[in-house]
Amino acid sequence: MTTRRPPAPRWAFMWSTLALCAAACAQPTPAPTPDAPLSATQRKAIVDTLAQNLRSRYVYPERIEPVAKQLQARAAKGAYDGAQTVEAMGEALNKDLREFGDDRHFRVEFDPGVEPVPAGAEPSKPTRAEVERERLQTSRMAYGITRLQRLPGNIGYLDLRGFGPTEFVAHGYDAAMLLLGGTDALVLDLRNNGGGEPQSVSYLLSHFFAEGDERHLNDIYDRPTNTTREYRTLPLARPRYTKPIVVLTSKNTFSGGEECAYDLQTQKRATLYGETTGGAANPGEMVALGHGLAAFVPTGRAINAVTKKDWEKVGVVPDVALPAADALKAAYLALLEQRVREEKTPEELGLLKSVLARAQAGAIDLPPYTPRR
Helix, strand or coil, X not given: CCCCCCCCCCECCCCCCCCCCCCCCCCCCCXXXXXXXXXXXXXXXXXXXXXXXXXXXXCCHHHHHXXXXXXXXXXXXXXXXXXXXXXXXHHHHHHHHHHHHCCCCCEEEECCCCCCCCCCCCCCCCCHHHHHHHHHHHHHCHXXXXXXXXXXXXXXXXXXXXXXXXXXXXHHHHHHHHHHCCCCEEEEECCCCCCECHHHHHHHHHCCCCCCCCCEEEEEEECCCCEEEEEECCCCCCCCCCCCEEEEECCCCCCHHHHHHHHHHHCCCCEEEECCCCCCCCCEEEEEEEXXXXXXXXXXXXXXXXXXCCCCCCCCCCCEECCHHHHHHHHHHHHHHHHHHHCCCHHHHHHHHHHHHHHHCCCCCCCCCCCCC
């Protein structure tokens, strides 16, 4: 996500948005390019800027000082002398920061849309044009919804790949739940969900509890502001879905996708099938390093309302552990079997038993799973 939005914790690691351009001026500075050459002085300045932002913004200051020193020491010894271009420097820093920092959210990349924010200053609000571009991009991505389907046996299926800005995705979630509202059970596929906005996680989850059943889901502590923000289910979310839910997870379930799965699990609202998730719990923001490079710096930590813990480095452990590729079939069969056990109408029971037999024989085509890279 761009840093031009008002400061708020976010799971911004994988949610793709348009790169926002810097404001034009009378004599615009040439746009940075990834193949632009870097001098030794420029490389040192990039490392020093990264170290400064780590020290001032990283959520665990006691852990990051050795990392910042190590990066600067490597720069002083010439470790980055071979990184002659912007792109090469970004790749070298990305490798070292992820290795030394031991935080799954760390990354350095070429992203000239991230603008520098002076020390002590608040990020500027996006312009109307920038907001509209982001709104358009979010709609083109179908609000993160890759697939929505009613499977045989009246089982709903929702493949959600990310959590975009709440003001843009909320009506998409409402529409999805309206279409799935008549199903008798739901499979929420988060196997390729890379994260996004925590408020959007709360908004989606608000659909899964009855009206009046308010839940405290998660808190996020933010170091730069030294504040903790609560995330709860919201009374505005419609419609409500109170039938059985199964969540599919994989090692590629990341960040906000992990929070969604963990909240549903700890609230005892869903059963998780699949693999232990990626283990990235610390939200943050992109900071500019110069020459078009930017780093994602985790500025906050999640505090689950039930466990008072997060899933950093350990991931979210599924209730039913199996390879991600097998998770949908196993969950689908389990839901069908539950429906057969609970169905009282003879005619409907006969139809369900027929569907279950076909599913057990592999005669029902389920949505395919391709791990994202």
